Amino acid sequence: MSQYKIIFTGPVGAGKTTAIGSLSDVPLMKTDEAASDMTKERKAETTVAMDYGIMNINEGEKIHLYGTPGQERFDFMWDILTVGGIGLVLLLDNSRADPFKDLQFFLKSFAGFIQETGVAIGVTQMDVSTRPTIDDYHRQLKELDMSIPVFSVDAREKKDVSILVQALMFSLDPGIDEE
Amino acid sequence: MKSKPTDLLAVSLYGMDGRTHKTMTLFIQGPCKGVARIVDEHEADVDIIDADAINARVTLDHCLARNPLRPIIILSLEKLKIEHTIFVEKPAKTETMLAAFKEAKDTLKGKKKKPSKLIKPEEPIRAEVKVETAKVSKLKPSKEKQAPFELATEKKVFSNPLEQKKTAKHKAAMMINEQNFSSFIGIVKGVNFNDPEQWRNASYHTKQYYQGYVQSSIQVAYEKGQVIKLNSGWKPLIILPHSHELWLDADDKQLRAFAGVEVSSVPVSDGKVMTLSKVNPKEEGFSTELDKFQEMNAFVWKLACWTSKGRYPAVLNISDPIYLKQWPNFTRLVITPHAMRIAALLVVGPRSMLDIIKVLKVKPQYVFIFVSAAYAIGILGQSKRQADQIITAEVPAIKSVQKKSLFSRILNKLRG
Numbered sequence: 001m002s003q004y005k006i007i008f009t010g011p012v013g014a015g016k017t018t019a020i021g022s023l024s025d026v027p028l029m030k031t032d033e034a035a036s037d038m039t040k041e042r043k044a045e046t047t048v049a050m051d052y053g054i055m056n057i058n059e060g061e062k063i064h065l066y067g068t069p070g071q072e073r074f075d076f077m078w079d080i081l082t083v084g085g086i087g088l089v090l091l092l093d094n095s096r097a098d099p100f101k102d103l104q105f106f107l108k109s110f111a112g113f114i115q116e117t118g119v120a121i122g123v124t125q126m127d128v129s130t131r132p133t134i135d136d137y138h139r140q141l142k143e144l145d146m147s148i149p150v151f152s153v154d155a156r157e158k159k160d161v162s163i164l165v166q167a168l169m170f171s172l173d174p175g176i177d178e179e
Numbered sequence: 180m181k182s183k184p185t186d187l188l189a190v191s192l193y194g195m196d197g198r199t200h201k202t203m204t205l206f207i208q209g210p211c212k213g214v215a216r217i218v219d220e221h222e223a224d225v226d227i228i229d230a231d232a233i234n235a236r237v238t239l240d241h242c243l244a245r246n247p248l249r250p251i252i253i254l255s256l257e258k259l260k261i262e263h264t265i266f267v268e269k270p271a272k273t274e275t276m277l278a279a280f281k282e283a284k285d286t287l288k289g290k291k292k293k294p295s296k297l298i299k300p301e302e303p304i305r306a307e308v309k310v311e312t313a314k315v316s317k318l319k320p321s322k323e324k325q326a327p328f329e330l331a332t333e334k335k336v337f338s339n340p341l342e343q344k345k346t347a348k349h350k351a352a353m354m355i356n357e358q359n360f361s362s363f364i365g366i367v368k369g370v371n372f373n374d375p376e377q378w379r380n381a382s383y384h385t386k387q388y389y390q391g392y393v394q395s396s397i398q399v400a401y402e403k404g405q406v407i408k409l410n411s412g413w414k415p416l417i418i419l420p421h422s423h424e425l426w427l428d429a430d431d432k433q434l435r436a437f438a439g440v441e442v443s444s445v446p447v448s449d450g451k452v453m454t455l456s457k458v459n460p461k462e463e464g465f466s467t468e469l470d471k472f473q474e475m476n477a478f479v480w481k482l483a484c485w486t487s488k489g490r491y492p493a494v495l496n497i498s499d500p501i502y503l504k505q506w507p508n509f510t511r512l513v514i515t516p517h518a519m520r521i522a523a524l525l526v527v528g529p530r531s532m533l534d535i536i537k538v539l540k541v542k543p544q545y546v547f548i549f550v551s552a553a554y555a556i557g558i559l560g561q562s563k564r565q566a567d568q569i570i571t572a573e574v575p576a577i578k579s580v581q582k583k584s585l586f587s588r589i590l591n592k593l594r595g
Contacts, residue, residue: 004585023593057592086585122510127342127349131240133423138505147526151510154349160510162593163352167509167519169586169593174523175539176586 003084005064006165008051009110010091011102015124015155016067017051019091022158023165024053024065078109087168088119091155095125099132100140107144120168122153122161188215188280191223193242194232203227210273214280223249225283230255231269239264247406247421248459250283263404263421289457345472348424354514364515364548365439367488378543382493383486387441390486392453394479394555399455406458413437417458423475428468431481438485474511476556481513483555489544491532492554495561500529501550504558516545529562
């Protein structure tokens with residue numbers, strides 16, 4: 001059975017859960033891991049939730065869809081999650097105060113994984129906040145010497161999320177096409 | 180003598196706390212001789228923004244997007260030069276403030292700006308860009324572990340509630356496959372795309388079509404920083420540069436039909452084929468028909484597709500390398516066959532159109548139409564240097580057969 005996965009990341013509220021839900025062939029699952037200190041008196045339990053979905057691509061073949069925990073303080077889990085990953089989908093919320101700060105943070109956090117695989121960026125909430133524009137994001141990426149797919153995405157729309165993941169596939173290998 | 184109420188400029192203030200707001204009001208009523216009155220945002224003729232306030236930039240963007248015609252006065256301790264604004268250095272003096280109000284008033288009356296005289300569309304100005312040896316850029320991994328970081332959770336101060344009603348701007352892309360390409364895009368006569376010898380004849384001049392006039396009008400609108408209307412004898416097109424929007428009372432079927440027509444030499448008025456005029460949104464009334472707003476790049480892209488019909492722009496050379504400056508925003512564009520593959524190949528490095536056809540093994544129409552659309556929205560260029568004909572991108576590293584097959588199966592799934 002394949003262990004391939006696509007990782008969805010981004011700040012809280014960017015639409016990771018919704019996007020995975022749009023693509024998943026099964027109802028979305030939230031995996032809860034209780035991280036508790038050994039001495040309960042000193043530290044309360046902390047629950048870390050991850051979103052998980054499955055895309056059935058062939059008989060018996062699946063692509064696992066993982067959403068990173070929304071709380072950035074659990075970034076230690078990201079290295080674990082990316083093992084076996086074929087690419088990264090970064091969702092950014094355009095209505096947040098500083099989306100460029102988010103962009104730089106996540107690109108840096110996943111730099112090693114991105115270098116080995118690839119990334120595609122979906123910008124959500126553009127109907128709520130029109131700026132920065134997609135061109136503004138490309139200008140930011142140019143300063144980082146990166147040329148990445150950046151699309152306006154409504155995470156609720158399967159078509160939008162599908163196009164974003166397709167772009168990720170093509171950026172990994174322009175030579176591929178449908179079988 | 181005090182100005183009559185009807186003569187007073189209606190001004191709204193941003194970025195000022197209660198005390199500053201009151202001080203500014205007294206300043207305008209007193210030393211500024213009451214030339215203006217303070218009103219709410221929706222009633223104002225002029226906006227005054229304290230540029231030293233937090234989120235001033237966001238405020239400015241909001242004001243520009245909400246009403247591009249409204250003059251904006253910027254107050255700041257720093258000498259600022261921001262497009263489409265009138266600058267007043269703090270502390271504001273009476274003379275400079277009055278001069279700013281006069282400039283704003285003149286702008287509103289249209290005294291400063293003369294009507295545009297666009298007759299012939301010109302090719303958009305394309306900056307020469309040096310095409311360097313192709314390289315694949317990758318972000319280097321950070322060597323140090325990043326310190327724990329809590330991203331800010333606050334949202335922006337405000338957003339534009341009307342934006343969500345502009346449904347045409349935010350709808351998902353239309354994907355055209357090879358089967359319905361001809362029926363959707365149309366057929367061009369006189370070119371046999373099955374004959375490689377005829378590919379060099381498969382070009383078109385944007386100037387001869389509505390596309391050329393639209394692109395030139397957009398350029399004028401941006402240069403002048405004002406809303407303008409293109410009068411073509413067909414339906415009027417309104418161009419809003421600040422919000423990167425267009426307004427057109429026509430559906431895609433009508434636009435597609437007009438796109439393919441060579442523009443008549445019969446003048447619309449005053450001996451001109453098409454004319455430009457200034458627009459007052461309040462008088463025109465178009466601003467209430469929100470579903471007719473379209474995002475500018477999306478509009479120009481599809482217009483170029485329908486004009487091209489599988490041809491490439493005559494200003495480009497089919498044998499010289501072309502390069503893509505950035506990925507197109509595919510979720511909001513008409514996606515022609517193999518467009519994403521072509522984009523993925525071109526962002527790696529420059530290639531000629533002939534090379535792309537060969538490497539990807541696709542029909543020339545698909546490459547040409549992509550090139551036409553990408554060039555029309557300014558994200559594609561062509562190298563001019565002879566050396567670049569020799570230097571082309573390295574062939575992308577061949578992925579393992581297993582991975583290639585996996586990606587193909589994922590694509591199958593995604594395209595459902």
